Structures are given as C-alpha cells and as structure tokens.
Amino acid sequence: MPQITEVIGISREIAWLPWAVTYFFLIGLSVGSFLLSLPHYLFGRPGWERAGRLALIGALACGMAAPVALLADLHQPGRFWRFYAHPNLNSWMAWGAFFIPTYLSGLFLYAWSSLRPAIAADAEDRGILAPLYRLFGGRALPWLSRAAATVAIIGACLVLLYTGMEVMVVRARPLWNTPFLPVQFALTAIGGAIGLALLLDRLLGGHEAATEARLNRALAMVLGASMLVGAAWFAIGFFGLEARHAQALASVAQHDSFRITAFEGQAALALAILLALWKPRGSGWLTGLIALHAAWMFRWTVFIGGQSVPKNAPGLYDYHLPLGPSGLLGIAGSMGLLVFLIILLDALMPPARTRAAAPGEALPGRA
C-alpha cells in the first residue's frame, strides 16, 4: 500500500453553517412535540393534559423559531421567494419549501381549534386581553380540530421525510448517505421533544410528578430505539456488510474526535435510559437535558462533523466555531428567540387545568 503525504492542499470550509444544525434541531423538536401533544388534544387521553400543553408550547415555539434559522442559512433571507418562483421538483430541498408551510399552517390551526374553548373560558381572567380571548375563543369545533390535526400530521411526516432525505441523498458524503439517517433524525427529534417537555415541566409552574414519570417512560423507549439504530449502523459498517457504510465508518473511526463523540453520546443515552427507568419521578431535569443534548449533538456531528471529513483529502478539516452570526451568536440568538417564545406562549396559553376540550366535547358552562 503506497504511503501518501499531502504536500499542498486547501480546506473547503463548511457550507452548511451552524444555522442548518439549529434549523434541523428546532424543526425536529417542533414535529416531535406536535406528535407528543396528540394524545391529549386529538385523542383526549386522560393523564396527558399537562404533557399535551407543554408539548404544544414546544411545538409552536420551535415551529416559529425554526424558519428564522433556515432563512438565515441562505446568507440573504430575502432570497426565499425564489423557492416558490423557480422550484426544481427533483430536489428534496425544493419540496421542503412546500412541506414546512403545510406543517406549520396545520399546526397553528390545530392549536387554535383545539384551544378555542379553553381560550374562551380563560377570557374572564385576562384583564385587558379579555376581548382578544373572546375573539379567538369559542365553542369546540371537533371537525376543524380533526381536519387541522390531519393536515399537521401529514405535514409533520413530510417534514421528517424531507429533512432526512435531503441529507441522505448526498452520495458525495458516505457518512450522510445511509437510510439510517432519516430514522435517526426522527428518533432523536422525538426524544428531544420529550426532553423539552420534561424540562418545561420543571421550568414552567405546576410540575406534575405523574407527567414526569409518563414522559420519562416514553423517553426511555425512544432513546432505546435510537441506540439500537446507532448500533445497527455501526455493525453494518464494522463488519463490512455494505460498502458505503464501511466507507462511512472508516472515514471517521480513526479520528479521536469522532470516537469520543460517539462514545460520549452512547454513554449519555444509556445513562438517560437508566435514570428514566430507575427514577422516573425526579430525574426529569437530567433526562430532559440529556435528550435535548443528544438531539443537538447528533445534528451537530452529522452536519459540522460530516463536513469536516474532506471529500478529496486525508485527515479532517479544522472547524472553529466563529463567534459571529454564522456561529455562536447565531445559535445563541436562535435559542434566545426560542426561550422568549416559550415564555410568551406559556403566559398566553390557557393553563392545563382549563383543559382543552377534546374534539366533540363541550366545555362546561358554555354553549
């Protein structure tokens, strides 16, 4: 085997910036949170009231913050209209421009139609905002809730599909070019959404131990599935069962940074699963944070780590997180926006006890 030493070479800097990580993180959390809100708002399952409300806050806040990060990644947000003016329908990214509004409009309509009775019932306590609550509140519209939920469910599935496929089809990067990727994106998104709900349960007033336990049990299952998918990807590459996977593993396995990240990630997931099962009441802080961390780190490793693997050069490209808008400031700004939206929604949304009527259910005391 000849030995090669690169004497003159250049770095191709990463082209999908931390904005892309932020977007995929937020839209994933939004979709996961939306799915987590369904047991309460669509199916009226008893015991899911608080989890449903927290999840809906998460879905709406992340759903509003995500497109901001996406537009920022275009380097020039005003360019977005071209996605609609000249769509190339062979491109998954082009489809995304249609799937995101489908999902978000379904989500907003679902949230509003599901909350209508609760908003109306809340009007008395809202002081000067009461007329607004009366305007937006009203009797339950089960048909609208169901229709909106259907649109949002279809939109959510399409968002999961396109975000996964967009990255998976890139043959130029073996690390991305695997059918495990969309599955892992979806699982870590749902895990992250449960983690967000667990954190919100602690951060927003009215912590419920039963909700925490329920969420922790769900989290253990999702994270367990995510670990299995990771193990399957590794096994296929390690035992050389498929050439592309073997190539992908070989491109990162010799680098300590990837080995440490993979080990740390798996250890954190195992810890979260053990904690969630062993101490489902009281561990929400930690398990929630780990699940969110896993969702972020998976995307960071795929996008930033994946782009630091040269296509035509040995070794890894250096990446240093810039402090400016395309780096730390961008991430901090997006997260700041998310926190602001969560606080705002928590303040505006009727409390969980003013339970949103499940479709078909009339609210006591209202016509």
Add this chain to the structure above:
Amino acid sequence: MGSGRRSLFAGLAASLSGTAAAAEPPVPSRGIGPRWGMVVDLARCIGCQACTVSCIMENDVPPDSVRTIVNTYEVVKDGVPGMAMLPRLCNHCNEPPCIPVCPVGATFQRDDGIVVVNADVCVGCAYCVQACPYDARFINHETQKADKCTFCAHRVDAGLLPACVESCVGGARIFGDLNDPNSTVRRRLASEESAVLKPELGTEPRVFYLGLDDVLAHKPEGTPTLWRPQHQEGI
C-alpha cells in the same frame, strides 16, 4: 438537460460515423455542437500553480477560495518516494450530481456540457456544494452564491482557451471538443490510457487524466498537509 444529452449523443454518433461536428469556431450551439472537455497530462504538470493563479485573476475569485488547485502529494511506493501533482477543477460531469439537488434550478448544464450557475437565481443554499463529490464548488464570500469552474465559458464562447489552459507552463492542460474526432483531446484519449476521478460514482467526468495513479483517483488516505489555508469569518 435531457435534450442536451440527446443532442450530445447525436453529436457523438455523427462524429463517430465521420460526419464530425465542426470544431471551429467553438461557439456552443443548440443541437449538434461541441462537447467541451479537458485532458490533463500529469507527466507535464510541474505543480507551479500558474493555473491556480491565472484562474483567480481571470475569474475574480475571492482571495480565500479557488476554482482550481494543483494538489501535490508525496507518494512512497515500495520504499521509493516520488512527487505526484493532481490539478483539480470541476469535471463538467455528464451526470452531474450537483444539478438535480439545486432547489431553484440555478445550476444547469449547457448543451456544450459546461455546468454553470445562474447567479441571478442561485439562493446560496450550498446544496450543490454538498452534492459535488469533487469539492469543486464553494460559496463565494463576496456574492454569497455558489461558485465553481465554468471552463471559462466566457472565453470559450469568444473562441479563446480557458485561462488555466493558456497559462499552463508545462502544457499539461489540454482543452477541446470531445465531439470532434480530430481534436487533440479526442486523439490523446484515443491513443493513451486515461482515467477519471471517482469513476465508481457514475458521474462520468469530462476531465480526463493521463498517467493518474490509481491511489489518487479516489479520496487519498494518508498524512494531511500541516497547513491548509481557509477562509475565516471576521469576529
């Protein structure tokens, strides 16, 4: 693109049957016309980077990027060290994976095979940058749009050679019409063994190399250079 490819096949068929498309003047036209390509004779490349510099000057490439670069490697085979040069540029692939991913159809292939970016439409999403297996594309920091080698289409359309070809000190870069059986590129390809980069990907590059060591046809594994210049965002 479909019609472009059909016309290309028609052009090839015509040229193979002796009714060659006229190579001069090399004005791209619809229907049967030239299919531009490059042959790089690696034995003649001395790694001087004259092409790198002339491309930057000709195409106003920002100082922190390149459309072409001559990668230089030390290759030790059976204990014997040697230097290997590998000029890299866009391959103007016949099946370019950078085109279908573009969400707005900004990047396309001309009838003469040159893959270009319509900067008026490009949104700078960098999907094409990801999809190119040859790292031939980058986001230009001045325009915030995709940038790449255009085979110097503006010069070729005016009947000139690409800047890197014209400035090549060793005469390693040869440019011409692959549809013309009498062109130098066709004759060299017919008489010598050639190779393309990453043939297994099915991209059908139209930049051919003479004397390419197989270990360099794929992603080279080994020791990276100590310093790779890179654009840094101002803080």
